[in-house]
Amino acid sequence: xxxxxxxxxxxxxxxxxxxxxxxxxxxxxxxxxxxxxxxxxxxxxxxxxxxxxxxxxxxxxxxxxxxxxxxxxxxxxxxxxxxxxxxxxxxxxxxxxxxxxxxxxxxxxxxxxxxxxxxxxxxxxxxxxxxxxxxxxxxxxxxxxxxxxxxxxxxxxxxxxxxxxxxxxxxxxxxxxxxxxxxxxxxxxxxxxxxxxxxxxxxxxxxxxxxxxxxxxxxxxxxxxxxxxxxxxxx
Numbered sequence: 001x002x003x004x005x006x007x008x009x010x011x012x013x014x015x016x017x018x019x020x021x022x023x024x025x026x027x028x029x030x031x032x033x034x035x036x037x038x039x040x041x042x043x044x045x046x047x048x049x050x051x052x053x054x055x056x057x058x059x060x061x062x063x064x065x066x067x068x069x070x071x072x073x074x075x076x077x078x079x080x081x082x083x084x085x086x087x088x089x090x091x092x093x094x095x096x097x098x099x100x101x102x103x104x105x106x107x108x109x110x111x112x113x114x115x116x117x118x119x120x121x122x123x124x125x126x127x128x129x130x131x132x133x134x135x136x137x138x139x140x141x142x143x144x145x146x147x148x149x150x151x152x153x154x155x156x157x158x159x160x161x162x163x164x165x166x167x168x169x170x171x172x173x174x175x176x177x178x179x180x181x182x183x184x185x186x187x188x189x190x191x192x193x194x195x196x197x198x199x200x201x202x203x204x205x206x207x208x209x210x211x212x213x214x215x216x217x218x219x220x221x222x223x224x225x226x227x228x229x230x231x232x233x234x235x
Contacts, residue, residue, distance in 0.1 A: 012163035015130030019123050019164070023171040026119040029112050030178040037185045040109065044074035044189065048196050051078050055203050060086060073108065077101035077193055078200055085204055094204060098197045105193075109186050116179035120172040127168015134161025 009016050047070050054063040064086060067079030080101035081094040138157030 008163055009167070011160045012167055013130060013134055013160065015126055015133070015164045016167055019126050019130075019167050019171050022119050022123045022126070023175070026116055026123075026171070026175040026178070029115055029119075030175070030182065033111075033113055033182050034178075034185070037109065037182065037189060040073060041185075041189055041192075043070075043072045044192065044196075047072045047074045048078070048192075051075065052199065052203070055200065073105035073189075074193065074196060076105055078196065081197070081200060081204075091201060091205060095197070095201055098200070102190075102193050102197070106190065109189055113179065113182045113186060116175050116182070120175035120179065123171040123175065124168045127165040127172075130164030130168070131161045134158075134164065137161075 009020075047066075050066055051063050051074075054060075054066065060082065064079065064082050067075040067082060077098050078101075081098040084094045084097045135158065138154060138161060141157065142154045
């Protein structure tokens, strides 16, 4: 199996090397992005739980300190809204601040992911280019070859030239699949940001609403107003 792969690589010609280089670079980018996004997903979930717990307990100062010290994307987005909340600004201002914070962290989440689709396309094009150049060389060699050997030489040259197209596709297909996986993972994280922002806004709105006092004295007012009438009737 290994010998077949080595022979396949050697028979492909010069263009096999740039295609292999692109494949290695794409795999490095995909692994780095997958590890980063997985770590961000775990960190953002943890920070949201901590911030949600502090806000539910009306600990605004503790939530602000935690958001400033954490440094995660979730903390940065929610922290931008909490700063507006600390200044007693409106719900719309808090929402705009969190949207701005989300726009700031999104480039970090989408960074280098788009390279995978570009690398896949370049890999395919290099494979086709290698095949075309190989076919040109094959027909040039056949033109000056012995007529009895032309058929076998042409078929052998075409087979070798097709190796670059095959290797280009072998490199492009996994890169496209990895790009799709990473794009889906990024979209899930962005959706979690939007959901977290809505939950924080609702929690802030509930915290600002005046709570009814326990043991309200509303029924006592009419009773107190009836006292003069009762006293007058008794008199």
